[in-house]
Amino acid sequence: MLTIRKLRVRYGRSMNALHGVDLDVPDDGVLAVLGANGAGKSTLLRAISGTLRLHRGLVTAGTIQYGETRLDRLDAAQIVRHGVVGVPEGRQIFARMTVAENLRAGGIAVKSAADRAAARRRVDALFPLLTERANQRAGLLSGGEQQMLAIGRALMAGPKLLLLDEPSLGLAPKLVERIGEAIREIHAQGTAVVLVEQNAAMALEVADQAVVLAVGSVALSGAAADVADGVHQHYLGAPAQEHKSLARWS
Numbered sequence: 001m002l003t004i005r006k007l008r009v010r011y012g013r014s015m016n017a018l019h020g021v022d023l024d025v026p027d028d029g030v031l032a033v034l035g036a037n038g039a040g041k042s043t044l045l046r047a048i049s050g051t052l053r054l055h056r057g058l059v060t061a062g063t064i065q066y067g068e069t070r071l072d073r074l075d076a077a078q079i080v081r082h083g084v085v086g087v088p089e090g091r092q093i094f095a096r097m098t099v100a101e102n103l104r105a106g107g108i109a110v111k112s113a114a115d116r117a118a119a120r121r122r123v124d125a126l127f128p129l130l131t132e133r134a135n136q137r138a139g140l141l142s143g144g145e146q147q148m149l150a151i152g153r154a155l156m157a158g159p160k161l162l163l164l165d166e167p168s169l170g171l172a173p174k175l176v177e178r179i180g181e182a183i184r185e186i187h188a189q190g191t192a193v194v195l196v197e198q199n200a201a202m203a204l205e206v207a208d209q210a211v212v213l214a215v216g217s218v219a220l221s222g223a224a225a226d227v228a229d230g231v232h233q234h235y236l237g238a239p240a241q242e243h244k245s246l247a248r249w250s
C-alpha cells in the first residue's frame, strides 16, 4: 500500500534526520514504528503526510509511493485528498471549539454529505463518549478524551491510511489499552495504520509489521512478533516471553 525507499530528510541546512529509510505498509495492515527520542519517527510521518515544510524540513532523496501515487511530489492537502490522514504529536485539537465542531472540521474536505454522515456514525460507534460530550468545549476534555477526539477528527476525513504519532503518550494504562483497542477496530474496518509509539508493548500487540528506527535509519524490521523478540534481545539479552514484558523498557 505504501512503499518508502531510500528516504532522506533534512531540517534547515544541515540537520539530517533520516538517512535512507526503506519501509512498507502492507495493504490494510498496521505498521508499528518504534524507536527512542529523536530517532526520526515524527519526521517519517511528516514526510508521508507532506507536512515537513511546516517544520522547515525537506525530503532530499528517495520515494514515497502510495499505490500509483508519489506522495513526495504532493502537498499536504492533496495527500489528505488521496486518503492519507495524520494525527500529529500532542493531540492538536481546537480547544475553543466544541467536540462536534472539531469533528465537523475533520470532514470539511469530504464533498458527499452521505460520506460525512457515515464517517460521523463510525466515530460515534468507536468513541461514544465523544457523542455524549458533543457540545462541550474540546479544551475541557481529559488528555485521553482529547486523543480520542484527535483520532475521531482524522477519521472524519475518511482515511484509507491513518498516521498516528504517539497516541498513548501521557495516558494512564487503562486509556492506553482503550486507544489500542480503538486502533485495532479502525484497522478491522479496513483502514491501514502507521502507528508511531514509544509504548512498544501496546504497538506490537496491535501491529502486524514493525520497524525500529535508530538515529534516522531502520535498525530492525519484520513481523511484529519477530521485532518484539529482536527488541527484547537487544535491550535485555533474552527473547521476549510475552509482549507485555517489553513494557519495562518502553
Ligand SMILES: Nc1ncnc2c1ncn2[C@@H]1O[C@H](COP(=O)(O)OP(=O)(O)OP(=O)(O)O)[C@@H](O)[C@H]1O
Binding pocket: 011, 012, 015, 016, 017, 035, 036, 037, 038, 039, 040, 041, 042, 043, 044, 055, 056, 057, 198
Ligand atoms: N523542526 C526541526 N528542526 C531541526 N531539527 C529537527 C526538527 N524536528 C526534529 N528535528 C531533529 O530531527 C531528529 C528526529 O526528530 P523526530 O522528532 O523525528 O524524532 P522522534 O523519533 O519523533 O522523537 P520523539 O520520540 O522525541 O518524538 C532529532 O534529532 C530532532 O532533533
Ligand SMILES: [Mg+2]
Binding pocket: 041, 042, 043, 089, 165
Ligand atoms: Mg516524535
